[in-house]
Amino acid sequence: MPTTGDPLARRYRRLLFCHPRDYRRARADEMVGVLLDAAPAGRTRPTGREAANLIRHGLRCRLGRPASRTVGVWATLAAVVCGLFAAALATRAAWETSRPMPDRAETAAVAAAVLPGHDLGEVDLSPALFTFYTQPLTVWHIDNLILGDGGEYEQSDVAAKIVGAPPRSAEETLALAHRRLRETGWQVYEPTVGRYSGCADKFCARITETTETTLPARRGDTEVALHVRAETPGDAVELRLELRRTAPPAVLPAGVGGGLLGASLGWLVFGWASRRTEAAHPARGAVTVLYAITMFLWWMPVLLAVPALLEHQLDEPHPTWHPLWEWLGQPAASLLFVAGAATALLGLALAAVPRRDPLLTTAAG
Structure with missing residues (x-):
């Protein structure tokens, strides 16, 4: 020994x-x-x-299952998806280390620096970093969150209108804002332009053409977007500022740590259930089916969300990436996640059922 x-x-x-x-x-x-x-x-x-x-x-x-050539693949699928969900949960918790949302004084300071000579109008302050229909998420919202409205849970911002007619054209205003942002230490990104038509009156006797240009920028932990809306005919120009916080430094290490921990636990739990149902187990078939259902319910939103969000991320300039949980289709597809969690727990409960002893079964026969 x-x-x-x-x-x-x-x-x-x-x-x-x-x-x-x-x-x-x-x-x-x-x-x-x-x-x-x-x-x-x-x-x-x-x-x-x-x-x-x-x-x-x-x-x-x-x-377990030494005769299986694919058990490693099924274990990896379970470990990876568990790691992703654990990382998303950890990053959401890490977001709580962020500074509070900008108040009116901070918004006014940014507006004065970016658009000198303009007056700040109404400011819509945000009550939380993430909101559900513009309000902080509470337990009373869980049913709506799960049953179809999960996409309304999103990162909030502080919106401010600039009152009065701008003394410059839309192009001049954008050029001034771009220069002032750079001079005051902001990292400026490429603007995006949207154009659409609408009726000028209820009879639609006159058609208006509207061009809205969004100029995004970032400095430190704050992201700002200037929206310049020009309408023709009439050359009316409207200005709006939006401010939000960027991901705090704790998000990355929290996501990595949570992901590794979740993946490890997922691997170990899968291994326990696999060994339990390796042979002579009354619920072996049911556990296998429940595992397949769980993986389908958990992976399907991920496989749909990642390509769509990646295309959106590449098409428009983003000073920061979308939160991890949105890349997993959450909480928009939270009903599928909850259903998958239920099938996973049921499968683990069945795996815990005592196994049949092959020797006793043979003797009884």
């Missing part, structure tokens, strides 16, 4: 913790003994290759 006082033996045993407990009890001494016999004299640490092989073999053992 390998001595526990040997540093190399202790380090080998630590690597064996990747294996299931029953496997370690039955084979740990034998495996450590073989590794020690093969190690050259004087070695105190496992090689990188040995460590990688022990970890890989341990994770593979945790999945």
Whole structure:
């Protein structure tokens, strides 16, 4: 039996913790003994290759089903999606470290710096970083959030109107704002232009052409968008400012840490259920079907949301990326997530049912 006082033996045993407990009890001494016999004299640490092989073999053992060639794929699917959802949850929690939304004084300071000589009008302050129909999300909104309105949960902004007729044309106003933003330390992005037609009166006797140009910029943890709306005929120009916070620094490490933790737990839970239902289990078929349903309900929104959001992100300039949960189709598809969570819990509950003993079954027959 390998001595526990040997540093190399202790380090080998630590690597064996990747294996299931029953496997370690039955084979740990034998495996450590073989590794020690093969190690050259004087070695105190496992090689990188040995460590990688022990970890890989341990994770593979945790999945059970040695005859299956695809169990690793199914485990990876479960681990990745669990990691993504855990990362999204962690990033949402990290958003709470952000500064409060801009108030009227901060909005007025930005307006004065960007559009000197203009008067600030009504300012619509935001009550939270993220809102549901312009209000903070509460437990009373959960039913609406799940049952179809999840897309209304979005990052909020502070909107301010500039009162009075601008003394310059739309083009001159945009040029001035672009220059002032750069001079005051903002990183300015390419403007986007939208054009549309509408009726000037209820009888639609006169058609108006409207051009709305959006100039985005970012400085520190604040993002600003200047909307310049020009209407012809008449050359009427309307100005509006929108301010919002960018993702705080804690979001990235929280997402990475939460993702790794969620993926690890997903792998371990899948391995536990896989070993439980490896053979002679009364609910093996049901657990497999429930796993397939769960993966479909969780992965389908991701596969639909990522291409659409990526196209949107590339088509329009974005000082910051959309929050991670939107890339997972959440909470717009939160009903599918909840249904998948229900099927996952049911599958785990069935996997916990005691297995049939093959010997007892044979004797009874």
